[in-house]
Amino acid sequence: MRSRIEDVAAAAGVSMKTVSRVLNNEPNVRDEMRQRVMRAVEKLKYRPNLSARSLAGQRSYVVALVYNNPSRNYLMEIQSGMLDACRDSHYNLVLAPVGSPRQRKTDDLKVVFEHFAPDGVVLIPPLTDDASVLDFLDEHEVPFACIAPKHPQGRIGVMMDETAAVLELMQGLVARGHRRIGHIKGPPAHGACQWRFKGYKDALRQAGIDYDPGLVAQGAFSFESGIEAGNQLLDLPRPPTAIFAANDDMAAGVIRAACQRGLAVPHDVSVCGFDDTPIARHIYPALTTVRQPTSEMGRLATVELLARIRSQGAGDMVRVEHEVLFRESTQPPTRR
Amino acid sequence: MRSRIEDVAAAAGVSMKTVSRVLNNEPNVRDEMRQRVMRAVEKLKYRPNLSARSLAGQRSYVVALVYNNPSRNYLMEIQSGMLDACRDSHYNLVLAPVGSPRQRKTDDLKVVFEHFAPDGVVLIPPLTDDASVLDFLDEHEVPFACIAPKHPQGRIGVMMDETAAVLELMQGLVARGHRRIGHIKGPPAHGACQWRFKGYKDALRQAGIDYDPGLVAQGAFSFESGIEAGNQLLDLPRPPTAIFAANDDMAAGVIRAACQRGLAVPHDVSVCGFDDTPIARHIYPALTTVRQPTSEMGRLATVELLARIRSQGAGDMVRVEHEVLFRESTQPPTRR
């Protein structure tokens, strides 16, 4: 059988409570006691019982990853980073997809809360900007961390400077001689994409290029929406010489659209994406894109969340660095 | 505050035990009582407390997905299917990556068991054929379900007829006139790949084509390993006119390798993969491949596992159907 805290207490010759103190890093224990307890723990291979701990402590030791329909790869990376952080703190990760067909997001959320009673939540785009979800969490007074929120003020979590990243990417295109640069926007609900759009416009202004709304198409983050938006831009009387899509999947769709109409990438049109997902390296030509440390962002958001769970005011909005990667899909424009 | 079983009992005018009986579908309750309890549950919005239930019942209501390093997409699909099954049965899914660098798989497993004490485990390839993991689970008498095991005898879980699927795929190639068909094997530890390899050889035999070991290369399931193995086969004095890779990522690598040496797919060489992951439709040309209902397989494996958890002998090895998808990456060989 598994040993219990009582057994450890007996073996160490102390009370249960002292063992509890040591295990939970509480103050008011002499070093000698601490040592004795630790030795007993080792000897008996004691591991606390999660259920008992939760029941008595009125905590679940669960954090939930709440998501809508992000890209599979993005979700996977976030999840993997969160797992690392959870393991380090003996927390458990629960996956909470919400917004199933014909079901309101808050109804799904309610079910998750009734069942798991998570001590905290991590939100990723586009849910990180969803008013109904944010209101629900605020009402229930559940600590939560946001990843890449549109409005970081007063929130904890992790973000990067999306605008600056796009600015840098666009400057690279301009430096290569592009003046007609198209953009494919991400889903309107995705706040970070609005910063990417801002970066696009800022870069044009800095380069003294007039902003032309006709060069901007609406996408939905999917490969298929990239094909469609790509066709729309390439159908223009004077098509762009470069297209910046707000994520890699759409950029891959643009490349497909270009190929299908006999245009070579990057010879006839340069393409770039955002995220540096595996597809960026797997398609031909390899995609110029912006790398963000997605897995690390999942880990950091969880770390901040756990800090806040431990104490009211704790936790920050952490910033991470991006990296612009120029690969095969971009080159100077060809005179035609 | 949240209502407790005691409150429900009081509201329904019955004992706690009767409420417990109703909620757990135990026998020996009159219909009238059952109705009364259900009404009280509705009225009080009662939801059982997971921790209390686990503590008293000596069960964790947790199933673990134990994995090594499968393809991200595959893992995601399995996970998503498992989540569905878990939600339906009020179980919780715990992710258990094992075999971190310098850590033995069983050591990682031990940590997961000490912490979460899962009531059962789902294994996916290649771990589903890993002796050390299987032995560990058998020793600890933990119910587990296998997905796509090499040896299904005496196990529960879900599988498809990999050999038949490849046979069908190969027959399609042969019907299009291919006689020199290469194969890129998956990782040796991946049992299902051995059945795919068998399907490859069986198909050759049926078509009266001599098996040529020189046309078979070893891959590792990654895009990069596909490039390498593809180059190896295309470097042959008499290269194959078609190449069947044991998964889509490697097939994508073969296409890249072909392109880089100026060969057109499918004009100069046909390529096909296995799994029908998103990359199969995102690369150009779209990949001929075998679709397996991955997410459904995750769900079914969990359903069988939960059946076994509930009662000793229950649970089966379920079979699912494949589908061969001929797309752009295959055509009849060109005379050269």
Added chain:
DNA sequence: CTGTTAGCGCATTCAT
């Protein structure tokens, strides 16, 4: 600094 006592909310005996 350390120990004692009393639940946390439920399932599980064993009565009736």
Added chain:
DNA sequence: ATGAATGCGCTAACAG
């Protein structure tokens, strides 16, 4: 077919 008592393993409030 139903109910009362007991305890799962731990933390929390209080006492020393």
